[in-house]
Amino acid sequence: MIISKKVEFSASHICRSPQLSDSENERIYGAAANPLGHGHNYTVEVAIEGAPEPVTGMILDLKHLKDILEAKVLNVYDHRLLNREVTPFDRVVPTVENMAIDIWNRLEAHIDATGRARLYSVRVHETNELFVEYRGENT
C-alpha cells in the first residue's frame, strides 16, 4: 500500500553549468539560464510504501513524516537560492531532476526506524507543466 504526502516550498535557482559555454547554457536551459536567477513554487509529493500496523491502522505516523519533511527538506530549501545555499547545488545544476534525487537522498534513511515503511518515490513539480519522479538508485 502506498500513502502520499504533499508539501510546498518556494526557492530560486540558476540553471547554468560552468562546464558549458554561455551559448550552450542558453540553448539547453533557455530562460532558466538567466545568471541573476528566477524562482518557482515547488510541490514535493512523497510516497511511502508499507503495510498498515494492525493496532493503529497506519503505515507510518504522518506527524512524524511531516516533521521529517520539515526538518530535512523545507527548512533547507524554502526561500533559498539553491545554487548558493543548498548543497550539492554548489556542484551540480539545480534542475528539477537533481532536486528530486537530492530530496530522496535527504529523506530515505529517516522515513521509518522500525522498517515497516520505506520511501517509494519522490515527485517534484516545478510548474504545472513539469514534474520529475525518482524511485531510488535501483529502479
Add this chain to the structure above:
Amino acid sequence: VTVHLSRRYTFSASHRLHSPVLSDAENKSIYGKCNNPYGHGHNYEVEVTVCGTVNAVTGRVVDLAALDRLTEAGILAPFRHRNLNEEVEVFRTEVPTTENLAFEVLRRLQEAWPVAFPAPGPRLEKVRIWETERNICEIGI
C-alpha cells in the same frame, strides 16, 4: 540513476463519437451526448513521460526544448483547433475516443522518437490524456 520526467501540454479540438458499424440507436446508447451529429469539443491535456539517466554535466534527463518541438510538430500543431474526425487521417476510420487518441499520440511520438532522441537517449515511457478533469486515459510503452 534513472528519473522519470513528465511534461504537460494542452490543445483544444472537436470530435464526434460515432461508429459506422453500429446502428444509430446503439451509437446513441453507447456514446450518449458525445454522439451529437454536430460534434463538440474539449480542452485536452497531454502528459508525456520519459525516463533515462541524468546527464552529469547538464543535470537534465531530456532536452526539454527538443521534447517541446517534437510534441508541437507531431501532436499539437496537427490537432490544435481541428475537427479530429474530419482533419486527422486516422480518425476518418477510427472513433476519436480518449483511448484511441492516446494510442495515436503514443504512435506518433514513438515514430518520431529515434530521430529526435537516438539511443542511448531518454526513452518514451507513457502518455496520459485528460479529455476533461474527470476523464483520463493512460497508455504505456
